[in-house]
Amino acid sequence: MCRSLSLALVLSAIAVAAPAQLQFSLSFPAAAHAEPITGRVFVILSRDSVPEPRFQTHPFGRGVPIFGLDVNQLAPGQAAIIDGTVPGYPLSSVRDIPAGDYHVQGVLNVYTEFHRADGHIIWAHMDQWEGQQFAESPGNLYSTSQLVHVDPRAGGTIALSLAQVVPPVELPPDTRWVKHIKIQSRLLTAFWGRPIYLGATVLLPKGYDDHTAARYPVIYEQGHFGLEAPLGFSDDTTPAPPFLKALLAQYNHETRPEFYHAWTGPDFPRLIAITFQHPTPYFDDSYAVNSANNGPYGDAILTELIPYLEAHFRMIGAPWARVLTGGSTGGWESIALQVHHPDVFGGTWTLYPDPVDFRHYGMVDAYADTNAFLFTTRGRGFLSPQTDWHHPERSLMRAPDGQPLISIREYSRWEDVLGGHGRSTDQLEAWEAVYGPVGDDGYPKPLWDKATGHIDHTVAAYMRDHGYDLRAYLATNWARVGPQIMDKIHVDVGDMDNFYLNLAVYDLQAFLDTVSNPRARATFRYGRPEKGHGWQHATTARMIREMAEFITLHAPAGESMAAWKYR
Incomplete structure (x- = not known):
């Protein structure tokens, strides 16, 4: 009994002497946000202060440690605690942080409550026209970066005050060449129970204001959210550094000044180019299709956004004069729009698309x-x-x-x-x-x-x-879809795409090369050797020339194209 008592006293003394575990205490003042917030708080650590730690988290970049925790109706002044039980990446826990000095920053990603038309009530982040970037989404809260000593063995509490508020996005101004459009979608607003917007950035051809009788074919470039001009257009003609020019050339990309001079120069096809903005509460992009989780984005783009654009800009507005392109996410979108809506679009130049056959969902056979x-x-x-x-x-x-x-x-x-x-x-x-x-x-x-x-x-x-595995969709529906997309599919991908996207493209080609009644006559090009994500078979300017030639070849008999074929 005495021995047991002695052991208990020793254990008690050890417990008293043990330091408190390391934890981060995050709170925000009422001056930053007066109401309780439901969302997710993050603690981010970096050995470098530039850029701020909140901009260093992505694994494809610096991949600094980040830890995240949901909060529900967190009130001003109330603390959220991130400790050793909270998951992190690439470190699993704050207990795994090597002792040392770090620049530490907290962020609070604010969620919105949605009462959806399908009856579900969810909380998610409402995009603020920044493209679902939690570190720079307007209205999100963050702390200033502070240099602190962190030692999990010593423990202690590090307090972070989320007193800073991300300001609204500064929208780029319209120019002679580039126009920006933003409309509220009736269909998406009805689905999400809150106002939802669609946008577009329009790149006009040389002579648009002078040739007032001309109507133009359109290139719809798909891709991630962005407010910059389509196709990499910029009127900044500062020459690119030699190293950048050489790097771009390896993947057949021209520099921005080179593309500017092509687009605005003589003897270049006069087309309109358009990119869409369609962020969702789940991503910076809807993939331009209807979805059980995202709602009717495909219908909204086809029946609301494109008709609006065709009513406000001089477009031909016929399937043969609408072509698609895009890379990666935009690559999948471009081919999905073509095969699901062959009566709307007249051809696609698809670049390194996200998986088009889910037997190669990257390296996974789903x-x-x-x-x-x-x-x-x-x-x-x-x-x-x-x-x-x-x-x-x-x-x-x-x-x-x-x-x-x-x-x-x-x-x-x-x-x-x-x-x-x-x-x-x-x-x-x-x-x-x-x-x-x-x-x-x-x-x-x-x-x-x-x-x-x-x-x-x-x-x-x-x-x-439900038609998202595009190879499977085509195999099931070829008798109906095939006659409408013959020779309209062109796909580029590097043989060593960084995300293994070439594997699903091989699967798609294997199907389209062997299908009959009718033959697909699709074009596939592969970058070799060791060409990764971003490879295309020609410069963007050269591909636009190919598109213009294709449009001319597929125009209805008797269709005059003289109005848009000027120098």
């Missing part, structure tokens, strides 16, 4: 694989692992020489830190919001478990059966 994180399937190659004891990690991103850079497991954890319930507003969960079903909780149902990688094949089947 239908056959059981785990997104680990290679477990036998017999998928001459040197495929054949052992039950060794399951290699699947890569999400590689360098063009093949070196893996980040795994699917790591990127899934990164997204899980950014937001629960599919609210990371990042790439993998964006696909789930676009392609997948609504979960019982009203949020996107995940394709795989973010902790284990286990794939839910009911979600994969839903994605395929």
Whole structure:
């Protein structure tokens, strides 16, 4: 009994002497935001102060440590605590931070309550025309960056006051060449229960104001949210540094001054080019299709935005005079719009598209694989692992020489830190919001478990059966769609695309090369050797010339094109 008492006294003394665990206490003053906030708080650490830590978090960049926690009706002056139980990336916990001096910053991503037309009530971040960037979204709160000593063994509390408010986005002014449009969507407002907007940036051809009788073909360039001009156009003609020019040339991109001189020069096709802005509460871009989670973005773009543009700018407004292009996200959108709406668009120049066949959802076969994180399937190659004891990690991103850079497991954890319930507003969960079903909780149902990688094949089947697997959609609907898209699909991708997007393109080509009644006559070009994400077969100016020639060739008999073919 005495021995037990002595041991208890020793343990008690140790407990008293042990330092408090390391934690970060985040709060905001009423002067910054007077009402309680539902959202997500972040603590970010960096060894560098420039740029601010909040701009250094993405894994494709510096990837500094970030830790995230949901808050529900956090009141002014009330503290949110980020401690060792809160998930982080790339460090799993604040307990894993190496002792040292760090520039530390807190951010609060503000959520909005949506009462959707499907009956679900959810909380998510309402884009403020910044493209779902939590670090720079107007109305979000953040602390100033402060240099502090952090030592998990010593513990202690580091207080961060979220007293700064991100200001509104400064919209670029209209110019002679570039016009900006923003309209409220009736369809999307009805779905989300709050005002939702669509936008467009319009690049006009040389002579638009002088040739008032001319109507023009249109290039619809798809891609991530941005307010800059389409096709990389800029009237800043400062010569690009030699190293940048050489880097761009490796992937067949011209410099901005080179494109400016082509677009505004003599003997260049006179077309209008347009990019869309259609951010959602789940991503910076809707993928331009209808979606159970995002709502009727496809219908809104086709029946509200494009008619508005055609009413306010002199466009021909016929399918043969509407062509598509875009890369990556925009690549998927460009081919999806073409195959789902062949009666609206007349051709696509698709560049390194997001997965167009979900048997290669990156490195994952969404239908056959059981785990997104680990290679477990036998017999998928001459040197495929054949052992039950060794399951290699699947890569999400590689360098063009093949070196893996980040795994699917790591990127899934990164997204899980950014937001629960599919609210990371990042790439993998964006696909789930676009392609997948609504979960019982009203949020996107995940394709795989973010902790284990286990794939839910009911979600994969839903994605395929609702037309988002474009190769599968074409295979099912070729008799109807095929005659309308013959020779209208052109696809470019590097053979070592950083995100393995070339693999699904190979699958698409394998189908289109063998299909008959009718033949597809699609064009596929591959950048070799070691061409990564961003490769295209020609400069943008050269591709525009190809588009103009294609439009001319496919114009209805007797259609005069003299009005827009001026010098």
